[in-house]
Amino acid sequence: MDDLTGFQRDLLYVIAGIEQPSGQEVKGEVERYYESEINHGRLYPNLDTLVNKELVEKGQLDRRTNYYAITDAGKDAIQDRQEWEHQYVNM
Template structure:
């Protein structure tokens, strides 16, 4: 998989999906409840559990995160290597565009 594919995978994500990836990048694994709590704090509101679950499942299908059931009740999520590379590429892209306020820089 080349670097352009990795960048495009994250470019096609919604802002909410990218926020989920960012939240998952802070620790090795998270359970669904800890991810929800972190995003509730960030957004300042109680997120819909169904929306969160659907979004996590979409990221699993895109191979950006991995999901496993722990103790038959707790679902844990972690970034895959593909997800880490995609998030890193996104951060590099953002860093390269900070401070670029000229019209030429936006063409």
């Protein structure tokens, strides 16, 4: 996960927390956190990066809507990251 941007990590966390969200659902969650609009040109290339790195899988809900789901590799990456963070931030 060390090669992901902060934005990509945020996308991964959102996808891990929602069962098979659509791109629009991911966008809405991230926009609430960032308190600003996320445009498609930023969102979808970063989702594709997560898919290409096999941290997320992409499937079709219908002809126009894709869903995203965390993979085992994505879960492992999040766990590794949390363990790494925990050694520095133990509250």
